Amino acid sequence: MDKMENLLQVKELKTHFMTMNGVVPSVNGVTFNIKKGEKVALVGESGSGKSVTSLSIMGLIEEPGKIVNGSIIFDERNLVDLREKEMEKIRGNDIAMIFQEPLTSLNPLFPVGKQIRESLLLHQKITRKEAKQRAIELLKKVGIPMPEQVYSSYPHSLSGGMRQRVMIAIALSCEPKLIIADEPTTALDVTIQAQILGILNELSELENTALLIITHDLGVVAEIADRVMVMYCGQIVEEADVFSIFDSPLHPYTEALLKSTPRLNGQEKLASIEGRVPNPLHMPKGCTFHTRCPYAIEKCSSNVPAIQEFRPNHHVRCWLADEEEGGIKIG
Amino acid sequence: MVDNNEYVLEIKGLKKYYKVPNSTTKAYLKAVDGIDLKVRTGETLGIVGESGCGKSTLGNLIVKLIEPTQGEIISSGINLNELKPKQLRNKRREMQIIFQDPYSSLNPRMRIFDIIAEPLVTHKLARGSALKERVLQLMEVVGLDADYLTRYPHEFSGGQRQRIGIARALALNPKVIVCDEPVSALDVSIQAQILNLLIKLQKKFDLTLIFIAHGIQAVNYISDRIAVMYLGKIVEIAGKEQIMNHTKHPYTELLLSSVPISHPKYRNEKVKTVINRESPSPVNLPSGCRFHTRCPYANEKCKKEDPDLVEMKDGHFVACHYPIIKENR
Numbered sequence: 001m002d003k004m005e006n007l008l009q010v011k012e013l014k015t016h017f018m019t020m021n022g023v024v025p026s027v028n029g030v031t032f033n034i035k036k037g038e039k040v041a042l043v044g045e046s047g048s049g050k051s052v053t054s055l056s057i058m059g060l061i062e063e064p065g066k067i068v069n070g071s072i073i074f075d076e077r078n079l080v081d082l083r084e085k086e087m088e089k090i091r092g093n094d095i096a097m098i099f100q101e102p103l104t105s106l107n108p109l110f111p112v113g114k115q116i117r118e119s120l121l122l123h124q125k126i127t128r129k130e131a132k133q134r135a136i137e138l139l140k141k142v143g144i145p146m147p148e149q150v151y152s153s154y155p156h157s158l159s160g161g162m163r164q165r166v167m168i169a170i171a172l173s174c175e176p177k178l179i180i181a182d183e184p185t186t187a188l189d190v191t192i193q194a195q196i197l198g199i200l201n202e203l204s205e206l207e208n209t210a211l212l213i214i215t216h217d218l219g220v221v222a223e224i225a226d227r228v229m230v231m232y233c234g235q236i237v238e239e240a241d242v243f244s245i246f247d248s249p250l251h252p253y254t255e256a257l258l259k260s261t262p263r264l265n266g267q268e269k270l271a272s273i274e275g276r277v278p279n280p281l282h283m284p285k286g287c288t289f290h291t292r293c294p295y296a297i298e299k300c301s302s303n304v305p306a307i308q309e310f311r312p313n314h315h316v317r318c319w320l321a322d323e324e325e326g327g328i329k330i331g
Numbered sequence: 332m333v334d335n336n337e338y339v340l341e342i343k344g345l346k347k348y349y350k351v352p353n354s355t356t357k358a359y360l361k362a363v364d365g366i367d368l369k370v371r372t373g374e375t376l377g378i379v380g381e382s383g384c385g386k387s388t389l390g391n392l393i394v395k396l397i398e399p400t401q402g403e404i405i406s407s408g409i410n411l412n413e414l415k416p417k418q419l420r421n422k423r424r425e426m427q428i429i430f431q432d433p434y435s436s437l438n439p440r441m442r443i444f445d446i447i448a449e450p451l452v453t454h455k456l457a458r459g460s461a462l463k464e465r466v467l468q469l470m471e472v473v474g475l476d477a478d479y480l481t482r483y484p485h486e487f488s489g490g491q492r493q494r495i496g497i498a499r500a501l502a503l504n505p506k507v508i509v510c511d512e513p514v515s516a517l518d519v520s521i522q523a524q525i526l527n528l529l530i531k532l533q534k535k536f537d538l539t540l541i542f543i544a545h546g547i548q549a550v551n552y553i554s555d556r557i558a559v560m561y562l563g564k565i566v567e568i569a570g571k572e573q574i575m576n577h578t579k580h581p582y583t584e585l586l587l588s589s590v591p592i593s594h595p596k597y598r599n600e601k602v603k604t605v606i607n608r609e610s611p612s613p614v615n616l617p618s619g620c621r622f623h624t625r626c627p628y629a630n631e632k633c634k635k636e637d638p639d640l641v642e643m644k645d646g647h648f649v650a651c652h653y654p655i656i657k658e659n660r
């Protein structure tokens with residue numbers, strides 16, 4: 001039953017970059033599912049492999065990067081095996097993507113309306129006139145005032161928030177089953193961020209579109225996600241529903257991320273994670289987090305922990321999780 | 332006399348206008364449009380606002396990286412406008428700045444030693460072994476390994492680069508450090524490291540910090556007082572507790588309600604002040620109160636009269652005709 005609902009199944013995905021200095025395992029064995037209409041957050045710091053994961057799903061990995069292992073099953077098809085021509089049909093049509101910086105993802109030489117129309121004409125059998133009508137409706141839908149006027153505006157004349165709305169309109173244009181949003185609000189002001197998150201949330205619920213939101217900001221996660229996956233050094237280290245992640249995190253990294261995020265209902269002192277993300281060319285042995293982990297034991301520096309279901313639907317990759325009943329012994 | 336001790340910095344009627352190029356009419360971008368501000372000795376003053384509100388311009392004006400169009404900056408009783416270049420140069424030692432992007436603010440061709448030593452060399456304060464000793468001492472203070480002395484910036488992560496920037500700012504024993512978005516380019520776990528380092532250094536060296544950021548969470552964490560800026564003006568300034576718990580300006584209220592929730596359990600509780608309008612352009616400022624186009628409480632008066640920044644209650648200043656009173660909400 002559960003399996004039936006899965007829209008996207010990523011299995012043992014490995015995307016490596018063959019650089020001059022060696023192989024960078026940006027994504028190193030990632031497995032997860034997204035159900036229809038589900039809102040999932042992929043959380044991690046820079047270099048954790050979260051964006052490479054999303055680009056792998058979209059089939060946008062370029063040289064020297066390569067998917068070296070695993071499968072990406074979407075609607076019963078393995079995207080890894082598809083040819084570029086077939087992938088093009090899926091991109092935009094079934095899976096749409098929203099990027100962090102809308103200015104670089106919009107063509108500066110064409111009015112935004114034309115860009116939405118183009119996407120519609122490419123994927124759907126409709127006339128130009130219908131496409132224009134539909135484009136204006138979409139602009140209205142994402143909360144753009146005076147959509148007719150904005151239709152013929154160029155990207156540079158719009159603010160960051162407006163541009164991101166246009167990107168969302170393009171993403172929605174073909175009624176995709178999955179939208180991947182890579183840091184969609186990071187470049188925006190807080191008041192605009194709140195609006196954009198609201199729109200994404202509302203539209204995903206309205207259209208029953210699944211949403212994979214990639215972010216480093218736990219506030220964004222708290223606002224929007226049903227389920228959360230925490231990524232570190234190319235692997236998912238914890239996965240659970242959003243409440244379990246915030247209430248009872250099992251991985252020391254998740255715990256540390258939560259404690260180091262400043263909040264308004266003031267905490268006394270922010271805990272910081274010492275050290276930094278290891279150099280991907282020289283990954284530590286054993287658990288990749290052990291060099292920064294305050295609870296690390298000897299085993300952590302030699303043996304790689306597997307991801308396991310510690311509580312129902314709560315997965316964690318940590319040696320300490322099975323040592324004690326009730327989670328990691330946090331001292 | 333007393334004033335001199337209490338306030339390390341006094342800003343009066345400060346303005347910075349930029350002429351808009353290629354405009355047929357005489358259009359000006361009013362980045363900073365009349366700011367009065369007193370910075371207390373030893374405090375951390377947070378300045379928060381969205382992009383384009385003029386907060387970085389204000390920071391640059393304070394350390395004299397740019398010249399004001401109008402207005403005065405008085406530092407420990409001395410008007411900076413009246414100083415001769417040489418005097419100003421000495422005065423500059425007291426005020427340093429840390430920038431947002433640790434990737435572009437460090438010269439990629441200089442070694443860490445030279446970067447941190449540069450201000451000491453420029454001001455002829457140390458040389459030879461004394462210089463090296465001082466640099467090593469600064470590196471230790473900010474938590475950088477002595478081994479890094481001869482490395483280049485590209486070998487460091489964002490957090491470490493920001494530490495280098497901080498060490499350089501500390502080199503001249505300044506009284507005031509302007510921190511312009513020092514953590515916004517960093518990862519969350521590193522942000523906490525840098526914020527805690529700044530707090531530690533402030534205590535250790537009795538520094539006055541002016542902490543500029545767009546994220547009110549970080550500002551709230553580090554500051555004693557907070558000034559909220561909107562389109563070139565301060566709209567509200569008060570102690571942190573006052574700003575957070577007794578918000579008076581509708582813009583501050585909007586900023587606070589826009590902050591993402593800290594836990595999913597607040598999803599349904601959160602009162603969302605959704606304002607679907609964006610900030611107007613600082614070239615074409617609205618009449619009257621500049622926030623009236625986005626303000627849910629604005630009326631005719633707000634469209635015509637620009638409110639002054641007035642003190643409502645012990646040190647709580649607000650520029651609004653109809654400030655929020657808690658009971659009414």
